[in-house]
Amino acid sequence: MRLRELTLSDGPRCYAILHRTVLGGTGAFYTEAQRNAWAPQTPRDLDGFSRRLVAGFAIGATKWGRLVGFFTMGHDGHIDFAYVALEEMGKGTARRLYDACEAEARKLGLAEMTTEASHLARRFFEKRGWVVVARQTVIRDSVGIENFRMKKVL
Numbered sequence: 001m002r003l004r005e006l007t008l009s010d011g012p013r014c015y016a017i018l019h020r021t022v023l024g025g026t027g028a029f030y031t032e033a034q035r036n037a038w039a040p041q042t043p044r045d046l047d048g049f050s051r052r053l054v055a056g057f058a059i060g061a062t063k064w065g066r067l068v069g070f071f072t073m074g075h076d077g078h079i080d081f082a083y084v085a086l087e088e089m090g091k092g093t094a095r096r097l098y099d100a101c102e103a104e105a106r107k108l109g110l111a112e113m114t115t116e117a118s119h120l121a122r123r124f125f126e127k128r129g130w131v132v133v134a135r136q137t138v139i140r141d142s143v144g145i146e147n148f149r150m151k152k153v154l
Helices: 009-025 033-037 047-054 093-107 117-125
Strands: 003-006 059-064 068-074 079-086 112-117 131-140 143-153
Touching: 003 093, 009 033, 009 047, 009 079, 009 143, 033 093, 033 143, 047 068, 068 093, 079 093, 079 117, 112 117, 112 131, 117 131, 117 143
Parallel strands: 079 112
Antiparallel strands: 003 059, 059 068, 068 079, 112 143, 131 143
């Protein structure tokens, strides 16, 4: 596995990973309506999504030249996107991407990192010393989706 900086052209591949992971990996926690509102088949604004990807620290994991996961973090330490392909779950891909983000946050001299984690991602972050600050419901296409505001003090 190799890590590399994401570019605008990675937007469609990243969205495909996000879509497939949400629809196929979160069914134990979210209804079909919630998953479809979170990650519709056709992105609402692919160009905007692509620009959002590369607005801060954006890193992807590749295997055999194929993108298999990505994390993004703002310069304020907020992890915005954290997704790996279904077949990569449990293989250390997310850990390597996360470690790169935390190393960048430390390099920037940040005091803490934050995120809004799904039920599935919450477990991943808690194993790395993160704590839940609040449970919240976000609205997407008139559908409520529960997630967790989390932070980690560095």
